[in-house]
Amino acid sequence: MTRREALACVLATALTVTSAIAQDFPPLSDQQILIQIERDWDAAFLSSNAAAIEKFLADEFLATYPDGSRGDKAKELSLAAEFNQQIDSSRLDEFTIKIYRDIAVVWFSRHLAGPSQGRRLELTYRYVDVFVFRDGRWQCVASQSTKVTKE
Numbered sequence: 803m804t805r806r807e808a809l810a811c812v813l814a815t816a817l818t819v820t821s822a823i824a825q826d827f828p829p830l831s832d833q834q835i836l837i838q839i840e841r842d843w844d845a846a847f848l849s850s851n852a853a854a855i856e857k858f859l860a861d862e863f864l865a866t867y868p869d870g871s872r873g874d875k876a877k878e879l880s881l882a883a884e885f886n887q888q889i890d891s892s893r894l895d896e897f898t899i900k901i902y903r904d905i906a907v908v909w910f911s912r913h914l915a916g917p918s919q920g921r922r923l924e925l926t927y928r929y930v931d932v933f934v935f936r937d938g939r940w941q942c943v944a945s946q947s948t949k950v951t952k953e
Contacts, residue, residue: 833899836908836933836940843942844892844912852883860934860941868927868949878945889916904935912947926951 830838839858846854856879863875873881896911908931915924932944 832901832906832935832940833897836899836906837894837897839933839940839942840894840897840908840910840929840931844894847882847885848889848892850883850885852879855879855882858940858942860936860943862943863941864944866946868947887916889914891915906933906935906940907931908933911950924951925949 843855843858846852856875859875859878861875863878865873865878867873891914893913894910895913896909898909900907908929910929912927912929913924914927915922917923927947927949929945929947931942931946933940933942935941
């Protein structure tokens with residue numbers, strides 16, 4: 803077998819393997835991408851990784867927090883960078899996602915558990931986040947959270 807024939811065999815094998823892998827892993831839907839963004843945002847917040855969160859937020863981002871206060875992108879990133887509470891678990895679920903061309907609305911619940919003043923505290927929040935598809939990616943322009951359990 804010549805070098806050229808061997809190279810052709812290697813390339814044919816590589817293309818076959820790549821094609822098989824692509825069939826096993828179809829592209830993610832917009833809904834799957836948005837759920838992953840929410841989960842990555844949650845994990846980044848809990849680890850005080852403001853740099854990771856920055857890529858999810860549009861420049862005009864505005865949040866309304868459970869106490870009724872508002873914050874822009876800078877405040878959200880500052881809150882993330884300064885976060886230092888012990889959270890034993892954070893779970894996101896109950897996702898409902900509606901997509902309207904280049905706008906998406908994501909509703910979900912966030913369940914937190916951890917110690918507070920010597921006892922275990924469990925909290926549930928409901929969120930609604932609004933995303934726009936811009937520059938080839940989803941960016942959050944608005945977020946509102948509501949606490950649905952009492953401390």
